[in-house]
Amino acid sequence: MADEIHTTRNPDGTTHTTTVVDREPRRGGGLGMAIIALVALAVAVFVAFQFLGNEQAETGAITEAAQKVGDAAQDVGNAAQDAVNND
Structure with a gap:
């Protein structure tokens, strides 16, 4: 580290x-x-x-809901088939 000191002397004698x-x-x-x-x-x-x-959570929820809709549709189809066979 190199320090430099500069002194300036003014005409009135101050530095x-x-x-x-x-x-x-x-x-x-x-x-x-x-x-x-x-x-x-x-x-x-x-x-x-x-x-x-x-x-992933959203995809899982949609898949589960679709499965439930499919199961419900299957149940409705089975009930309709039973109704036709019982007549």
């Missing part, structure tokens, strides 16, 4: 001192960005699995 401090550039920014990227990826994966879970 002004300026100090310039030369510091090394900061390192480690890549680690911070990697942590942020990892957190963002984890959030994206969590949201994706939540969405897929909701889709």
Whole structure:
């Protein structure tokens, strides 16, 4: 680290001192960005699995409802067949 001190003397005799401090550039920014990227990826994966879970639950509910409608239609058909055979 190299410091520079500059002194300026004004015509009236006053002085002004300026100090310039030369510091090394900061390192480690890549680690911070990697942590942020990892957190963002984890959030994206969590949201994706939540969405897929909701889709599977919805598909299961629709399939179950369709099966019940099919079973009810079968029962109506059987009842109609019984009614025709009993006449």
